[in-house]
Amino acid sequence: xxxxxxxxxxxxxxxxxxxxxxxxxxxxxxxxxxxxxxxxxxxxxxxxxxxxxxxxxxxxxxxxxxxxxxxxxxxxxxxxxxxxxxxxxxxxxxxxxxxxxxxxxxxxxxxxxxxxxxxxxxxxxxxxxxxxxxxxxxxxxxxxxxxxxxxxxxxxxxxxxxxxxxxxxxxxxxxxxxxxxxxxxxxxxxxxxxxxxxxxxxxxxxxxxxxxxxxxxxxxxxxxxxxxxxxxxxxxxxxxxxxxxxxxxxxxxxxxxxxxxxxxxxxxxxxxxxxxxxxxxxxxxxxxxxxxxxxxxxxxxxxxxxxxxxxxxxxxxxxxxxxxxxxxxxxxxxxxxxxxxxxxxxxxxxxxxxxxxxxxxxxxxxxxxxxxxxxxxxxxxxxxxxxxxxxxxxxxxxxxxxxxxxxxxxxxxxxxxxxxxxxxxxxxxxxxxxxxxxxxxxxxxxxxxxxxxxxxxxxxxxxxxxxxxxxxxxxxxxxxxxxxxxxxxxxxxxxxxxxxxxxxx
Amino acid sequence: xxxxxxxxxxxxxxxxxxxxxxxxxxxxxxxxxxxxxxxxxxxxxxxxxxxxxxxxxxxxxxxxxxxxxxxxxxxxxxxxxxxxxxxxxxxxxxxxxxxxxx
Numbered sequence: 001x002x003x004x005x006x007x008x009x010x011x012x013x014x015x016x017x018x019x020x021x022x023x024x025x026x027x028x029x030x031x032x033x034x035x036x037x038x039x040x041x042x043x044x045x046x047x048x049x050x051x052x053x054x055x056x057x058x059x060x061x062x063x064x065x066x067x068x069x070x071x072x073x074x075x076x077x078x079x080x081x082x083x084x085x086x087x088x089x090x091x092x093x094x095x096x097x098x099x100x101x102x103x104x105x106x107x108x109x110x111x112x113x114x115x116x117x118x119x120x121x122x123x124x125x126x127x128x129x130x131x132x133x134x135x136x137x138x139x140x141x142x143x144x145x146x147x148x149x150x151x152x153x154x155x156x157x158x159x160x161x162x163x164x165x166x167x168x169x170x171x172x173x174x175x176x177x178x179x180x181x182x183x184x185x186x187x188x189x190x191x192x193x194x195x196x197x198x199x200x201x202x203x204x205x206x207x208x209x210x211x212x213x214x215x216x217x218x219x220x221x222x223x224x225x226x227x228x229x230x231x232x233x234x235x236x237x238x239x240x241x242x243x244x245x246x247x248x249x250x251x252x253x254x255x256x257x258x259x260x261x262x263x264x265x266x267x268x269x270x271x272x273x274x275x276x277x278x279x280x281x282x283x284x285x286x287x288x289x290x291x292x293x294x295x296x297x298x299x300x301x302x303x304x305x306x307x308x309x310x311x312x313x314x315x316x317x318x319x320x321x322x323x324x325x326x327x328x329x330x331x332x333x334x335x336x337x338x339x340x341x342x343x344x345x346x347x348x349x350x351x352x353x354x355x356x357x358x359x360x361x362x363x364x365x366x367x368x369x370x371x372x373x374x375x376x377x378x379x380x381x382x383x384x385x386x387x388x389x390x391x392x393x394x395x396x397x398x399x400x401x402x403x404x405x406x407x408x409x410x411x412x413x414x415x416x417x418x419x420x421x422x423x424x425x426x427x428x429x430x431x432x433x434x435x436x437x438x439x440x441x442x443x444x445x446x447x448x449x450x451x452x453x454x455x456x457x458x459x460x461x462x463x464x465x466x467x468x469x470x471x472x473x474x475x476x477x478x479x480x481x482x483x484x485x486x487x488x489x490x491x492x493x494x495x496x497x498x499x500x501x502x503x504x505x
Numbered sequence: 506x507x508x509x510x511x512x513x514x515x516x517x518x519x520x521x522x523x524x525x526x527x528x529x530x531x532x533x534x535x536x537x538x539x540x541x542x543x544x545x546x547x548x549x550x551x552x553x554x555x556x557x558x559x560x561x562x563x564x565x566x567x568x569x570x571x572x573x574x575x576x577x578x579x580x581x582x583x584x585x586x587x588x589x590x591x592x593x594x595x596x597x598x599x600x601x602x603x604x605x606x607x
Contacts, residue, residue, distance in 0.1 A: 129576055136583045143590055159528060159594050166535050166587050167523070173580055174542045180573065181549030 001047050003060040006073040009044065009083065009120040010134075013037040017113035031098045034109035038094060038116055041087035048080040055487055059126065059501035067504040068190055072126035074502055078322060078488035082123050082250055085329050088470070089242035090116045096337050096463040097235035100344045105148050111141035115243065122247045126502050128176050128186040128208070131251060132169065135215070138247065139165050142240065149233040157231035164224040168214045175207030188258050189502035192495060196263040205259050206266075212255075215248035218307065219277040222300045226284060229299075230292040230349075234340020237292060241299055242333045249303065249325060253310050253318075257492035262313045270311025275402050277304030282412045291339040291349040291420050295332070298375065298416070301409060302328050305390060308406075312397045318489035320389035323481055327374070327382040327474060334371040334467035338364060341460045342424065351423030358425035363465070364456050365425050370468040372421065374475065376414035382474035385482070508548045515541035528595035532588055539584040543577045550574070 016037050020030055052058065052075060061070035075083070094112060097103045118138030125131050143165075147158035180186055182200045195202040217225040225245070229237050256262065281301030288294045306328060309321015341364065342357065343349040358365035374381030377388075387410060394403035474481050491497060515537050522534030550573035558568035 129579075133579060133583075140586070143587070147594065155594065155597060159591075162587065162591050162594065163531055163535070166584070166591070167538070169583075170535070170538050170542050174545055176576070177542065177546040177549040177573075180546070180576075181551075 001044065001051055001058070003058040003073075003075075005044075006058065006060050006075055006124055007062055009041060009124060010117045012040060013113040013117040013120070017110040017117070020113075021107055021110040027104060030109045031103050034094045034098070034103060034112060035091055037113055038087045038090035041116070041120065042084065042091060045080060045084035045087050048075055049077070049084055049484070052077045052080045053484065053487060055491060055497060057491070057497045057501035067502065068185075068187060070187075071130050072187075072189070072502045073124045074126040074498065075124060076488070076491045076498060076501075077484055078250075078253070078491055079123050081322070081326055081484055081488060082246075083120060085326050086116070086119050086123070086243060089239065089329060089333050090119075092337070092463045092466055093235050093239040093242070093333065096238065096340070096460065097233075099457070099459040099463070100233075100235060100340075102149055102233050102235050107144070108148070111144050111148075112239070114141040115145070115239070119243045119247055123250060126188045128179065128188060128191070130186075132172055132176060135172070135247065136169060138244070139169070142244065145236045145239075146228065146232045149236065154231040157228040160224055161228040164214070168211050171214070172208055172211035175204055175209075175211060178204030178207060187502075188254075189499050191259045192499055193259070193261040195259045196261040202260065202263075202266070205255065209252060209255065212248045212252050213273075216245045216252065216303055216307070217300050218273060218303060219280045219300065222277070222281065225300060226293065226296050229296045230290065234292070234336060234343055237296075238333045238336035238340060241296075241336055242329045245299070245303060246325065246329055249306055252307065253321070253492060256310055256313070257318075258495055258498070261495070262493065264313065267311050267313055270307065271399055271402055274304045274307045274311050275405050277301065277307070278405055278409045279304075282409045282416070285416045286412075289351050291343070291351065291424060292336065294416055294420055295335050295339065298413060299332055301413065302332070302375070305387070305406065305409075308390065308394065308402060312393050312399065314393060314397050315486070315489055315493060316389065316396055317393035318492055319482070319485045320386065320393045322488050323382075323485040324386040324390055326481060326485070327386045327471065330467050330474070331371050331374045331381075331383060331471050334464050334471065335368065335375065337467065338368045338371065338461075338464035339420070339424075341456045341464060344460060345454045345456045351420065354424040355427035356425075356429045358421075361456055364461055367461065367464045367468045368425065369421065370472060371464070372417040374468075374471045376417055377410045378414075380472065380475045382471045382478065382481075385475060385478040389482070508544055508552065512541045512544050512548070515544070528591070532591045532595060535591075536584070536588060539580070543580055546573045546576050546580070 016033055020033055055077065057074060057076045059072050059074045061067065061072050103109055115138055118134050121134035122131055122138060125134055143158065143162050146161055147154055176186060179201060182204055183191060183194055185191060195205045214221045229240060278301050281297055281304060284300065285294045285297035288297060306321055306325045309317050309324060339349060342354065346354060348354065370381065374383035377383040387406065391403050391406055394406065519534045519538030519541060522530045522537065525531065550570035555569045556563045556567045
């Protein structure tokens, strides 16, 4: 692929989104068009992955400005992997949204595409300020998507979400200002290694990393995530979980590798904070009683795992972290989609109001169970490989405590997956329960009679099924993704290829 | 120095307003904070060692740095659009203003 085509990852979705918003074609055209850019993106990202598989870095200066003062778009193995996963998730979530008719809301398809464009841009850009702009491009449609469809209380969730994100963006901007004041540039190639040399630059970049950590929902700044995600519509939660926090994680990996040059002075902070994130996230899930709020707390815990890879900053640690990131994006979206399918069909995600779904719909049960076991880290799913390599990485770096926490947290994760399993998939049909205790739990959300009668339609089930199949494939053929992750980790450890591409040698 | 003091005052006011409960006050607090950061970006351009970008009066080396100004312009536009959206959120939904009467 010609590097000059890289901006099209942003341009095509934006153009389609704009045209759709202006011309408002008939519904079926919009539903189809919503999936075209991410489908194309998936194909292009596969090509990109093939091209960068041996560590080649593609870079293009937008507007053909000179190296060093331009805004470059850069793609290495890590970027290509992320783009591939992002495109897959957008495609699958869009299919789910179309199946549950979320896409009939005004401008829904356009907003999803703008979100996709923003994420692609944030992954590709090689400029700190441009990263801020693309994160904003990603967030603006999200505000609309969150408040547009979803459970009761979504307006309050929208208020929290917008406020936290605007504050975080302001902090990010302050960090960029400090870095610019100290170095006179925001070009990542020019900034490379500067934070390792000068504590002033490190302080400025520290503010940027703090802002990114809030966006990634690292403990102790994770509260907003648990308060907002369960309120959106299932399709939107799946989309957000796969993209938003993960872009922040990607940026933390990239910035620490490039600007800090993997400086080992600050790594202990990371190990401490991310271990706390793993533990506190999973503890939070214990007290929750709806499927999605449990899953959201698990997401926080898993973010700790992923970021531990960068806190180790060894070859195996980074490789494990990147593998974990890709695995997690797919598995988490699968879980949100399969529980979302239940929520859409039965009108509730509350554990005590559901039951016996595995007996009535074995396929749905399998889809959920596959993803849940993968999340907990059992073979033969991708989660096993991800956790094993990360534990090996931690032991290798002699972080015994972190390795122990990882194993303990895995067990607790499995326990709360069993809680969902026991509450939703096994047990008696909820109608029986209602008959026995005779309480008036009917009426509220369509009545308990429909809870047993309704079946999840195949079209609604399919997106989750595809993702669970993907995690199984990654688990069985782990070598492919491990090789790519190792290549990506190599690109982070040795940034000379990246710098040569953006600065022209 | 003037810039530093202005930024400090604006951040203090912004944080105070953001710790209030009412949505409108939070929005105003964020606005103040956003402008404080904009000033921070301007000062990052080195205002103390630069002057007006006028040819023939100042040598080109002294001309004000245009890059932070472009940053600030972008940041203002983004913050403005989000603030409008937040005001919409404040106007819809339940009233959460904390007048201590009633």
